[in-house]
Amino acid sequence: MQQITPSPQPENLDAVFAALADPTRRAILTQLANGDASVSELAEPFRMSQPAVSKHLKVLERAGLVERTTDKQRRPARLKAEPMQEAVKWLEEFSRFWSSSFDQLDDLLEELKKSES
Amino acid sequence: MSELPTYVLERTFNAPRELVWRTWTEPDLISRWYGPNVESIPHKMDVEHGGLWLHEMKWGENSNYQRAQYVEISKPEKLVWLHSNANERWEVTINPQMPNWPRILLTTVTFETDGEQTKLRLTWVPFEATDAEIACFQDAISGMNKGWNAGMALLEELLAELQGEMQA
Numbered sequence: 001m002q003q004i005t006p007s008p009q010p011e012n013l014d015a016v017f018a019a020l021a022d023p024t025r026r027a028i029l030t031q032l033a034n035g036d037a038s039v040s041e042l043a044e045p046f047r048m049s050q051p052a053v054s055k056h057l058k059v060l061e062r063a064g065l066v067e068r069t070t071d072k073q074r075r076p077a078r079l080k081a082e083p084m085q086e087a088v089k090w091l092e093e094f095s096r097f098w099s100s101s102f103d104q105l106d107d108l109l110e111e112l113k114k115s116e117s
Numbered sequence: 118m119s120e121l122p123t124y125v126l127e128r129t130f131n132a133p134r135e136l137v138w139r140t141w142t143e144p145d146l147i148s149r150w151y152g153p154n155v156e157s158i159p160h161k162m163d164v165e166h167g168g169l170w171l172h173e174m175k176w177g178e179n180s181n182y183q184r185a186q187y188v189e190i191s192k193p194e195k196l197v198w199l200h201s202n203a204n205e206r207w208e209v210t211i212n213p214q215m216p217n218w219p220r221i222l223l224t225t226v227t228f229e230t231d232g233e234q235t236k237l238r239l240t241w242v243p244f245e246a247t248d249a250e251i252a253c254f255q256d257a258i259s260g261m262n263k264g265w266n267a268g269m270a271l272l273e274e275l276l277a278e279l280q281g282e283m284q285a
Contacts, residue, residue: 108149
């Protein structure tokens with residue numbers, strides 16, 4: 001169930017979901033997992049303009065998934081994994097609630113069938 | 118008005134429909150399966166049109182309260198209710214972790230006989246929701262349905278990789 005969230009969750013989860021919903025942004029995150037990268041370095045493999053990459057980076061930054069370091073020449077982007085981990089956890093809990101409940105229901109139904117027969 | 122985002126969950130149970138119906142509508146039975154690894158307590162369960170189902174889930178020192186109001190009961194085929202998060206006074210509240218999560222979800226459960234089995238279909242649709250709530254729900258679903266599993270696999274890979282790098 002959506003409300004069962006025993007662990008504290010970030011407030012910007014909506015932003016995280018929105019940020020991760022885009023394949024280009026997920027690819028940017030994968031690339032950043034290999035190390036910090038500047039906008040021009042990120043733009044290369046995607047054959048995208050630098051402004052387009054900057055736009056995606058801003059979305060990721062707002063979601064707290066990426067930070068821009070203060071290196072004035074390049075301002076390389078750096079991956080921040082924590083909010084992502086929270087989003088993954090939250091979604092896992094969400095779907096786990098019902099699937100685990102249904103597992104329990106399976107067992108209960110078996111028990112009830114036995115006691116009825 | 119465009120179509121509202123709908124979350125669908127399906128499962129087949131190896132039991133006759135009447136029995137499955139009972140597990141959803143009798144407090145003594147629902148408390149035995151609803152909510153994993155929690156103490157599951159139905160405080161009220163009036164399975165009738167307009168009736169309330171007030172449910173508490175306890176784990177450790179925490180409690181979660183859910184308030185549901187039945188809007189359709191077609192025994193043994195269909196159950197429909199308005200589902201909300203509640204406070205300890207059973208008043209509808211927002212989800213503190215997800216402020217834009219729909220306050221009310223129209224929840225429909227259908228039970229369909231399939232030989233000796235029962236096909237169950239559960240759907241959630243935002244009810245009287247704001248645009249922000251609908252967008253939030255849409256995001257969560259689209260993330261979960263299309264490509265989210267792929268996305269999750271990717272993220273797990275990513276995180277494992279990161280952890281590897283941190284250890285290196």
